[in-house]
Amino acid sequence: DAGVTQSPTHxxxxxGQQVTLRCSPKSGHDTVSWYQQALGQGPQxxxxxxxxxxxxxxxxxxxFSGHQFPNYSSELNVNALLLGDSALYLxxxxxxxxxxxxxxxxxxxxxxxx
Amino acid sequence: QKEVEQDPGPLSVPEGAIVxxxxxxxxxxxxxxMWYRQYSRKGPxxxxxxxxxxxxxxxxxxxxxxxxxxxxxxxxxxxxxxxxATYLCAMSLYSSASKIIFGSGTRLSIRP
Numbered sequence: 001d002a003g004v005t006q007s008p009t010h011x012x013x014x015x016g017q018q019v020t021l022r023c024s025p026k027s028g029h030d031t032v033s034w035y036q037q038a039l040g041q042g043p044q045x046x047x048x049x050x051x052x053x054x055x056x057x058x059x060x061x062x063x064f065s066g067h068q069f070p071n072y073s074s075e076l077n078v079n080a081l082l083l084g085d086s087a088l089y090l091x092x093x094x095x096x097x098x099x100x101x102x103x104x105x106x107x108x109x110x111x112x113x114x
Numbered sequence: 115q116k117e118v119e120q121d122p123g124p125l126s127v128p129e130g131a132i133v134x135x136x137x138x139x140x141x142x143x144x145x146x147x148m149w150y151r152q153y154s155r156k157g158p159x160x161x162x163x164x165x166x167x168x169x170x171x172x173x174x175x176x177x178x179x180x181x182x183x184x185x186x187x188x189x190x191x192x193x194x195x196x197x198x199a200t201y202l203c204a205m206s207l208y209s210s211a212s213k214i215i216f217g218s219g220t221r222l223s224i225r226p
Contacts, residue, residue, distance in 0.1 A: 004157070033213075040122070042202050042216030043158065056213050090157050103214065105150075105157030 002027060004093050004106035012112045013081050021076045021109045025093030031055075032074040033103060034066060035090040043090055049074050050096045078111075086113045117141055120203055120217030128225050133190040137203035137217045140184065144205040144215075147179045149188045152200045152219065161201075162188065193224045 005024045013019050025032050031050045035043035045058035049068035068074045072093075078085055088110050092103035120137045127133055135149075146165055150158035162177040164170045164186075170177045176189040186205075190197055203217040 035216075040218070042118075042120070042204075042218045043214075045213045045215070048213065058213065092157075102160055102163070105159070107155070107157050 006106040010110045018079045023074045023091030025072050026104045029093035031094045031096040033092045034076045037088040081113045118217040124221040126223040133193050135188040137186050146206045147186050148204040150202040195224045198223045
């Protein structure tokens, strides 16, 4: 049973460019959450998708947007990249129903903005 | 002030020692409390999950939540070199499948 997968593993972009990161949830999971983890910090919640809709959002600007597809996979898009966007981007999947308590994290995509 | 405060360490202890990791938080509405372990270049992995106050034990790991003091702890007994990792405390309002607020993580090293 495949866990959460993310692509690409590493990415280098230039300031001002746009980037798209991809996530496939664990089999059977229907909810995807995205987190940003700066070096030496804990993950920070960006947003969560359920039934192809953004259900919750953290304190991130509109440059950060996402999408969830009918097969529950998800994309994170970041426009007008800033140096401060350099971080590990983590995707976590879970079951969206009441009582579900565990989020499974993928290995992350390391984004470097130069 | 951060919602969740965690000492970043690093913490280095000899193999076999008891390890105590702690976090404090400011939002009394938090109901779900978790500890994640993160190895280098990997995503976080859920270790322990507790709802509301109390203790929970799982093998060598014990999680404690004191909501009156807004303080949570993770104890590791008989620590092993394979326990060397960053430990992240985390909490959420409605369920651990919703938005999770993480501490900054404590880097732990177990010396053989």
